[in-house]
Amino acid sequence: MTNRISQRVASVPPSGIRRFFDIAATMPDVISLGIGEPDFVTPDVIRRAGIASLQRGETRYTSNSGTIEMRNAVAAKLAALYGVHYDPETELLITVGVSEALYLAMTAILDPGDEVIVPQPCFVAYTAEVTFAGGIPVPIPTYVETQFQVTAQQIEAAITPRTKALLIGYPNNPTGAVMSHARMAEIAAVAQKHDLIVLSDEIYDRLVYGVEHTCVPALPGMKERTILLGGLSKNYAMTGWRIGYTAAPADLLAAMRKVHQFTIMSAPTTGQMAGVTALSDPSAEEAVHAMIASYDRRRQLIVKGLNEIGLDCFEPQGAFYAFPSVQKTGMSDEEFANGLLQEEHVAVVPGNAFGVGGDGYVRCSYATAYEKIEQALEKMHRFMQRHG
Known part of the structure; x- marks a missing residue:
């Protein structure tokens, strides 16, 4: 063969x-x-919450969407940090890390030949996941002269009739760059002008130094066209627990949940129970x-x-x-x-x-x-x- x-x-x-x-x-x-x-x-308080969950015998599948407690905790955290509000029932999905969330998003929105603009340098999975989903990654370079921040002009120049989405990740892996609020607002204007879906990987959102993180869906007019990718791995030192999430408009979230249902079933139960404590406990x-x-x-x-x-x-x-x-x-x-x-x-x-x-x-x-x-x-x- x-x-x-x-x-x-x-x-x-x-x-x-x-x-x-x-x-x-x-x-x-x-x-x-x-x-x-x-x-x-x-952190110890999070580990103890996971252990307690196991001792209570909470070892079965959860809802496909994740426990309602975990979805409520994510919604409350996003509202408190960035003033952006999501319905835990229809706009939030708990995933096996951000990697699964990225896979779900690409699979849910892309048809063969759809183009996705991917500023680089970037996390190694970005272009691969676009390709695996049948899309065409369109890389555009960023430079130290602009602190590795992609510009709205670069993005607009890369748009074609096949462009469907923009995939960005700030704070950035590998450069450590953080997108300024002004530049992100300019990019948001381009996305709205050209009716693009924006996939924003914000896994490092809390790890910023002397600056503020700009949450993309919190910008005016962006919640309805943004798929927010986040998780607990980096901010809470929970890489092995494999707990991520995606927040998106209900129609996009439903399509992602459908892929999740047939591929994963649900994120790890113990990790979700620990995640509620991570997001809500003052310690x-x-x-x-x-x-x-x-x-x-x-x-x-x-x-x-x-x-x-x-x-x-x-x-x-x-x-x-x-x-x-x-x-x-x-x-x-x-x-x-x-x-x-x-x-x-x-x-x-x-x-x-x-x-x-x-x-x-x-x-x-x-x-x-x-x-x-x-x-x-x-x-x-x-x-x-x-x-x-």
Whole structure:
């Protein structure tokens, strides 16, 4: 039998992130600045809520949409933080992380040949999920000169009669960029003018430093055309619990729920019970603020250190990534990352893994201990002295 693999799947290369993790896993003393995962353990009050749920025997499926308690908690949090209001019955769906929410959104809205504008560098799954759903990703690069913020002019220039949606993610992975309110409002105006659906991945919404996050559906006229993707993995250090959510207009949400019903059934029950506590307990909120303060301290250390050793790095204002340029070394981002891993056992991710605009940069996660970041910077300095 020939052509056993679909062209859609075959056309998507393997994740550029996983390859470096696989190599690093064979080296016992690697300092990883690669993985995009909090190094904190899930706060105790949230863990205890999950344990209590198990002890009560809450181990069955929930509603396809998620427990009403979890949906109410998400709705209350979005209203409190951003003043945007969703009906927990018809406009909210609890998912297996944001990754599932992204898959559901693409599958629900795209027909073969529909185009989706995807500013890059971006999370590695964005263009892949567009392709898997039969759509055509239209990448547009962002640049350090505009703090890696896509502009309304760039988006409008990329629109064609086949354009159906815009997929954006701010705070951004891998750059750490945060979209200003003014620029986001300009983008919203373009989306309304051209009747685009906007998919806004706001998984890092709480992890901002000295600036405010702009919630896209909270902008005037945007709730009815925005699919908001969010979750607990990053803000609450709950990656392994696999709890995300999507908030969207009722018609879009119903289509996403239909795909969810036949694909997943429901998000993990224990994770949802813990999630209610994460979103509503004052102790959990205190833990979030403590983690943000720790990330900010590490952010300042790594940005200052990278610039001092000759790796130009703009100041990220969100998430937990620095995105320094390695162009002064004369090496490509792949060569730099490979050399640093082999010679100094420090793992970073080549920028080209994140699409156009990433060439010549590497992603350094500061979601690791302060002391390990200090050690990594010393090792990177040695590497630079040998190759500078």
